[in-house]
Amino acid sequence: MDxxxxxxxxxxxxxxxxxRRRVIDEIDVPRWYWAGLASGWIVLGVIADVHHPLVTTLATLAFGAAHSSIAPRVVNGRHRSSQMSVRGDIAGPRLAAWVLGSLVALVGVTIAAALILNADDAHHPVTGAAVLAAVILVLGGPLLPAAARRRAVRTGAAS
Structure with a gap:
């Protein structure tokens, strides 16, 4: 052997x-996920402002069911595109927790904003709060996978 x-x-x-860097560059959550989540958030806000509790409840359950069927496949950062799937030990386990934790925090932000808008006698406080949440999702959501990629470059894995 030479x-x-x-x-x-x-x-x-x-x-x-x-x-290795090319694989790490594939760690991402698809853009359509953030746009779809933001759109759904706004639709739920509009429905809530209509003041039909049964419709609001059913829409929330439907949105939650749809999200729970889609999220496990995309929020882990392993499936940016259909061309490549990043191994779990490269993508790391934290991205999904960051995304889902951020969504829980965003629910709190939405509730607080709706209460503030309602106290200010806004005509559609939940819609306004939902639009704020949607902007946060579309602008801030992609920052989470970017942080996971930076961590993967630094440590060799995103965990």
Missing amino acids: ELTPEQARAALDVVERS
Whole structure:
């Protein structure tokens, strides 16, 4: 077996590192997830402002069921596209927890904003709060996978 020169070894390691970075670049949550979640949030806000508790309850349950069927596949960061699936030990377990924890916090923000808008006699306080939440989702949601990618580059995995 021929021995590698230091230059050949460095070149081989550089290829490995570039390949690792390409895989890490695939850690993401699809853009359609954030847009769909934001749209659903606004629809729920509009429905809540109509003041039909049964319709609001049914819409919330339907939204929750739809989200719970979609989220496990996409919030883990492993399926940015259908071309590649990142291994779980590369994507790390924290991204899904960050996304779901952020959504729980966003529920709190939505409730607080709706209460503030209602106290200010806004005509559609829940819709206004939902629009705020939707903006936060669309602008802030993609920051979570970006943080996971930075962590993966730094540590070798996103965990």
